[in-house]
Amino acid sequence: MAAILKNRRIRDSVLQVAFVATILLTIVVAAITARANLDAQGLTSGFGFLERSTGWRISFSLIEYSTSSPYWKAILVGILNSLFLGAIALPLATVIGVTVGVMRTSGNGMAELVGVTYVETFRNVPLILQLLFWYTLLLALPTPRDATLILGGIAFTGRGIYIPGLNVTGGSAFVATVVVIAGAALALWLKARRWPDLNLVHARRERRVLWGGVVGLAVVAMWIGRIPETSLMSIPEQRGLNFREGIRISPELMACIIAISIYGGAYIAEIIRAGFNAVPKGQSEAGRALGLTNWQIFSRIRLPLAVRIVMPTLINQYVWLFKATTIGIAISFTDFFMVISTAINQSGQTLELIGILMGGFLIINYSIAWVLNRVNDAIKLRGTQLRI
Structure with missing residues (x-):
């Protein structure tokens, strides 16, 4: 036995097996204890409640939902709402961040001052405070009765923003x-x-x-x-005390989009600025020697190289920004976190719903990171091309 334990490979394997066994035993004991505590309090466990009707309304939904819909459908509504918010806010944050990052490295004094002011203002104010500010501002817009259409079909009201849509x-x-x-x-x-x-x-x-x-x-x-007996386009029209037709963007959704986009844009701007500063000046000088214009140097040399340099950091920022969509609960936007919180209060299935919440965010964020990592692998430069 002593001779066997002296073998380093066998000893390491035994320690690894013992470590994994300890973790599994801890999980099993925790599960048994939780089950016993639930039974003592008369609470049922399991996922059978997902088939029960919720009995509560959801203010914003991308799919058909009613108070008689089951819990699984309410959770699906929350997931889709979070994905919808992320699909809008993250690209907007990227556009803002790239624009401000270019301004901060442009060499123009006024543009750099505007960029610095933007970053230092919105990066240093907590996201939830920005959310409450934009939400209050949106609620202070005119009522639908007093609002007017601009650009032929857009209305800004305290009940939401109305834009043309599709039937x-x-x-x-x-x-x-x-x-x-x-x-x-x-x-x-x-x-x-x-x-x-x-x-x-x-x-x-x-x-x-x-x-x-x-x-x-x-x-x-x-x-x-298209919906029968309707035209393809749906233009908002003022009827009575409200607008009809078109698409209504609720103040809650709009506030979340604005807050996450502006706040995330400040961080992405600094990431992009670091990428531009890391691109060797010799690359731009070589472009000028070849007769390229400033725009061609920017779009074909500086920007692609900067994105390649900062892509790993951007991936981490995107994952963080998607997790930030949970702030919508502060203004009652029915995202994934809001639906799970309401479901816990209504059903009492705390452990199951928290497990669904953790698993959902794990899958979504891992998927974002996996896709962007594949993009990073495809565009990254091999060797020493950047060393000049």
């Missing part, structure tokens, strides 16, 4: 979205595999044909799936 069903909108995503994927594949081998005229012609076909198929899908 289409959810299924047709989903099909159109799939067509656009498939077209974008095909365009990326052709850009990598086919278009570099074609001359410029033929490549441009194929791009026009591709995107013309994608847009045409998307429009056809929405036209076929």
Whole structure:
């Protein structure tokens, strides 16, 4: 036995097995104890409650929902709302961050002053305070009765922002979205595999044909799936004390989008600025020596290299920003966290619902990180190309 324990490989294996066994034993004991405590308090465990009707309303939902809908559908509504908020806020934060990052490295004194002021203002104020500020500001907008349409179909009111929309069903909108995503994927594949081998005229012609076909198929899908006896477009109209038709963006959703976008944009601006500063000046000088314009140097040299440098940091920031969507509970926006909190109060299934919440965010955030890491692997530069 002593000889066996002296073998380092065997000793390490025994220690690892003992460590894993201790963790599993701890989990089993915790589960048994929790089950015993629930039984002592007369509480049932399990996920059977997911089939029971909720009996409470949800103010904002991307899918059909009513008070008689089961708990699993309410949770699905919350997940979709969080994904919808993240899908809007994260790209907006990226656009703001890149713009401010460019301003801070532009060499223009006024642009740099504006960029510094923006970053130092919004980065140093807590996100929840910014959310409450924007929410209060949106609620202070005129009532629908006193509001007027601008740009032919947009109205800013205290009950929400009304914009033109489409009279289409959810299924047709989903099909159109799939067509656009498939077209974008095909365009990326052709850009990598086919278009570099074609001359410029033929490549441009194929791009026009591709995107013309994608847009045409998307429009056809929405036209076929439009709501019967209605036009494809839905323009807001003032009727009585409110606006009808169009799409209403609730103050809660709009406040979350603005707060997360502006707050996240301040952090992304600093990340992008660091990326620009890390690009060697020799790269830009080489572009000028080749006769490239300032825009070509920026779009084809500085920006691609900066993004490659800061991509790992951006991935971490995106994951953090998506987790920040849970602040919507402060103004009653029905996101994933809000739905789970309400479900806990209504059903009493605390452990199960917290497990669903943790598992949901784990899957979503891991998926975001996995996709962006694959993008990072595809665009990163190998070797020592940046060493000058």
